[in-house]
Amino acid sequence: MTKHVVFFSGGIGSWAAAKRVVERHGTANTVLLFTDTRMEDEDLYRFIDEAAANIGAPLVKIAEGRTPWEVFFDRRFLGNSQIDPCSETLKRKMADRWLKANCDPADTVCYVGIDWTEEHRIIRLAPRKLPWIYEAPMCDPPYVDKRQMLAWLKNAGIKPPRLYEMGFAHNNCGGFCVKAGQGHFANLLRTLPCRYLYHEQKEQELRAFLGKNVSILKDLTLKALREKIEAKGQIDMFEIGGCGCFVDFDAEAA
Numbered sequence: 447m448t449k450h451v452v453f454f455s456g457g458i459g460s461w462a463a464a465k466r467v468v469e470r471h472g473t474a475n476t477v478l479l480f481t482d483t484r485m486e487d488e489d490l491y492r493f494i495d496e497a498a499a500n501i502g503a504p505l506v507k508i509a510e511g512r513t514p515w516e517v518f519f520d521r522r523f524l525g526n527s528q529i530d531p532c533s534e535t536l537k538r539k540m541a542d543r544w545l546k547a548n549c550d551p552a553d554t555v556c557y558v559g560i561d562w563t564e565e566h567r568i569i570r571l572a573p574r575k576l577p578w579i580y581e582a583p584m585c586d587p588p589y590v591d592k593r594q595m596l597a598w599l600k601n602a603g604i605k606p607p608r609l610y611e612m613g614f615a616h617n618n619c620g621g622f623c624v625k626a627g628q629g630h631f632a633n634l635l636r637t638l639p640c641r642y643l644y645h646e647q648k649e650q651e652l653r654a655f656l657g658k659n660v661s662i663l664k665d666l667t668l669k670a671l672r673e674k675i676e677a678k679g680q681i682d683m684f685e686i687g688g689c690g691c692f693v694d695f696d697a698e699a700a
């Protein structure tokens with residue numbers, strides 16, 4: 447009997463994907479796999495428990511144990527929009543390890559929360575993951591966008607993860623992401639200033655530790671971005687960036 451493994455990230459897309467998987471295949475051989483970065487928003491844990499109960503399949507929670515910042519210090523490399531040692535180590539390798547230990551590629555299908563607006567990602571991902579079969583149910587018709595998925599979630603009686611209501615594009619790493627852009631970090635500063643200052647401080651510590659002029663954002667530290675915002679300077683609010691912890695590829699950090 448085919449096993450169905452949904453990468454259940456805490457995002458709306460993975461909940462919707464899981465809904466489609468159990469509609470098509472039932473819950474008996476479906477598993478929801480959550481990989482914890484130990485830096486998640488507190489409301490994510492409430493959400494994944496409620497969302498998994500709504501889907502009706504078992505939720506498996508795994509964690510490597512380190513946070514993204516601990517990975518950056520250990521690897522002596524600050525993640526950025528191009529290279530993400532955090533998700534490589536804490537998400538993709540953990541999920542690969544779990545799959546190898548618990549499933550057989552001959553009778554397993556893995557599902558990601560990519561939707562039709564980013565179909566190119568599953569087109570690039572699927573061949574690289576062979577012999578494991580990767581599918582993205584939200585790329586199939588009927589086509590629904592994120593707003594419709596959130597309405598679907600509310601109709602199911604589940605409160606959306608609070609980060610969406612705070613204006614974040616995803617529910618990963620507590621509103622932080624090394625792939626995020628200026629607009630995303632400006633929202634983090636506006637909505638969760640203490641959390642922003644924590645990441646600003648960690649970036650400064652890593653720069654001192656490495657003795658290098660590195661930054662998450664292109665040509666701008668989080669400290670410089672905050673100072674620019676506070677001085678009412680112009681920043682690129684449309685630079686949001688994109689996070690795809692499960693759908694990007696491993697690249698060697700320098």
Ligand code: SF4
Pocket residue numbers: 483514525530532533536537618619622623624625689690691
């Ligand atoms: S959400 Fe961003 S910072 Fe967090 S693990 Fe994924 S790529 Fe890294």
